[in-house]
Amino acid sequence: MTMPFYVSPEQLMKDRADYARKGIARGRSVVVLQYDDGIAFATENPSRALHKISEIYDRIAFAAVGKYNEFENLRVAGVRYADLRGYSYDRSDVNARGLANAYAQTLGTVFTTESKPLEVELVVAEVGATPELDQIYRLSYDGSVADERGHVAMGGQAEHLSEKVAESWGPGMSLEEVVHLAVRVLGAQPEGEDRVIEPTALEVAVLDRTRPRRAFRRLAAPALTELLGA
Amino acid sequence: MSRSAGGDGRLPAAFTTPGTSSFLDFLAQHEPSLLPTGRALPPGDVPAAPHATTIVALTFDGGLVMAGDRRATAGSMIASRHIEKVFPADDYSAVGIAGTAGLALELVRLFQLELEHYEKIEGTLLSLDGKANRLATMIRGSLALAMQGLAVVPLFGGFDLDRGTGRLFSFDVTGGRYEETDFHAVGSGSVFARGSLKKLWWPGMNASDAVRTAVHALVDAADDDAATGGPDTVRRIWPVVATVTADGYRRVDDAALAAVAAEVEALRRTSEGGEQR
Numbered sequence: 001m002t003m004p005f006y007v008s009p010e011q012l013m014k015d016r017a018d019y020a021r022k023g024i025a026r027g028r029s030v031v032v033l034q035y036d037d038g039i040a041f042a043t044e045n046p047s048r049a050l051h052k053i054s055e056i057y058d059r060i061a062f063a064a065v066g067k068y069n070e071f072e073n074l075r076v077a078g079v080r081y082a083d084l085r086g087y088s089y090d091r092s093d094v095n096a097r098g099l100a101n102a103y104a105q106t107l108g109t110v111f112t113t114e115s116k117p118l119e120v121e122l123v124v125a126e127v128g129a130t131p132e133l134d135q136i137y138r139l140s141y142d143g144s145v146a147d148e149r150g151h152v153a154m155g156g157q158a159e160h161l162s163e164k165v166a167e168s169w170g171p172g173m174s175l176e177e178v179v180h181l182a183v184r185v186l187g188a189q190p191e192g193e194d195r196v197i198e199p200t201a202l203e204v205a206v207l208d209r210t211r212p213r214r215a216f217r218r219l220a221a222p223a224l225t226e227l228l229g230a
Numbered sequence: 231m232s233r234s235a236g237g238d239g240r241l242p243a244a245f246t247t248p249g250t251s252s253f254l255d256f257l258a259q260h261e262p263s264l265l266p267t268g269r270a271l272p273p274g275d276v277p278a279a280p281h282a283t284t285i286v287a288l289t290f291d292g293g294l295v296m297a298g299d300r301r302a303t304a305g306s307m308i309a310s311r312h313i314e315k316v317f318p319a320d321d322y323s324a325v326g327i328a329g330t331a332g333l334a335l336e337l338v339r340l341f342q343l344e345l346e347h348y349e350k351i352e353g354t355l356l357s358l359d360g361k362a363n364r365l366a367t368m369i370r371g372s373l374a375l376a377m378q379g380l381a382v383v384p385l386f387g388g389f390d391l392d393r394g395t396g397r398l399f400s401f402d403v404t405g406g407r408y409e410e411t412d413f414h415a416v417g418s419g420s421v422f423a424r425g426s427l428k429k430l431w432w433p434g435m436n437a438s439d440a441v442r443t444a445v446h447a448l449v450d451a452a453d454d455d456a457a458t459g460g461p462d463t464v465r466r467i468w469p470v471v472a473t474v475t476a477d478g479y480r481r482v483d484d485a486a487l488a489a490v491a492a493e494v495e496a497l498r499r500t501s502e503g504g505e506q507r
Contacts, residue, residue: 049353051353054350054353055350056350073246073248074246076245076246076248076351077241077245077246079347079350079351080244080245080253080256080260080347081241081245083253083343083346083347083350084256084257084260084261086343087253087257087264087339087340087343088264101239102239102240102241103241105238105239105240105241106240106241106246108240109238109239109240110240113238
């Protein structure tokens with residue numbers, strides 16, 4: 001009779017976490033930055049159809065890094081969750097906290113019960129009436145949630161990028177300033193010269209608190225060129 | 231929302247099942263009781279419920295105007311003086327409703343959500359024909375209710391981004407979808423409104439002429455149909471008038487409508503003097 005090998009729970013969890021982290025580290029980074037009139041999201045993404053940043057609801061957006069099929073699935077689930085909630089109750093009853101909880105439970109359950117954890121990291125952000133009421137939640141592959149203030153960087157070189165963002169970011173920056181900062185940070189490399197990313201290779205979107213109802217807006221290449229040109 | 235949280239708190243399987251971009255299909259799978267078609271109707275007559283009346287729509291050079299009066303009736307009683315019956319379906323289309331108000335408003339809400347849901351999931355807008363077909367499917371699903379006397383008859387129109395023109399669709403209770411040319415009206419006062427539009431519409435009219443024609447048609451309908459309300463100058467309640475152009479859906483503001491209503495009234499006063507000749 002063969003005995004199954006004993007694997008300690010610590011080892012099991014560590015293996016899974018390493019596996020997920022490796023998957024996430026392969027992808028390009030996403031930075032999320034708060035500015036005076038909203039929240040900006042930016043990533044390097046040459047595709048115009050396969051988005052990493054998307055609208056979930058009127059004031060809520062979603063950004064992800066990792067495996068596309070896995071976070072796309074979570075994004076669709078989020079849109080369904082928000083639309084169902086808004087239809088059952090009212091549009092004003094849909095909030096980022098509820099959605100972040102649902103995602104956290106899903107990620108956590110998959111991490112502990114299924115054979116393979118989800119190789120994704122997410123940000124769920126909601127823009128409020130004032131910058132103080134903005135909410136940014138960062139969710140990890142194991143279901144842990146962090147309530148972030150001001151800025152988040154995730155993906156490939158998350159820690160390196162976070163440091164660079166923290167150096168230059170301050171409350172009350174304008175959209176132009178945060179987009180400049182985002183592009184500079186995304187082009188940073190651990191060693192060697194920093195790259196300059198062309199506007200056509202960028203995916204940038206904002207949750208603009210001054211817009212009525214649906215706050216989400218993508219900044220296409222022409223608008224970005226104009227914004228970065230100054 | 232009862233089943234939205236599973237035993238372990240994770241999102242239920244219906245949420246993460248890939249496939250459909252339709253909110254209706256998702257609801258049918260996950261929570262059919264929230265759909266109008268998911269409810270069985272008890273036997274017996276339906277008590278008097280508010281009915282919404284006349285909607286007119288016409289195309290102009292570069293878009294479409296849709297307008298609805300503000301009256302809802304329950305039998306011979308006026309149930310509401312300020313109900314709104316013309317809504318944006320999305321950025322480039324408008325939907326107006328006649329028929330049982332409660333069901334019609336639910337239909338509009340579901341239709342708006344259906345279009346927005348598709349847009350968010352797919353990242354693109356549905357074509358105008360696609361939107362009209364979607365609405366036809368929703369009406370077909372309510373045929374059983376229509377047979378109980380709870381009919382909903384919408385009028386749908388929008389700006390076709392591919393063709394660069396305004397287009398207009400009417401529907402019947404069986405889900406038939408008919409593209410109308412130039413203009414159309416639905417609801418109890420539609421016969422009179424259509425007659426009015428026939429005389430007042432001309433090809434290549436501009437937006438402000440189209441708005442005036444739409445208001446004029448509603449005034450004509452209110453003149454002959456008791457269930458249609460005309461502009462209320464005492465309470466300052468004006469019809470809901472919206473234009474849909476390449477710039478999107480815009481509701482005409484009250485100040486502009488007050489001026490248009492005054493203009494139409496002046497036209498009629500001089501041509502239809504009631505005093506003895």
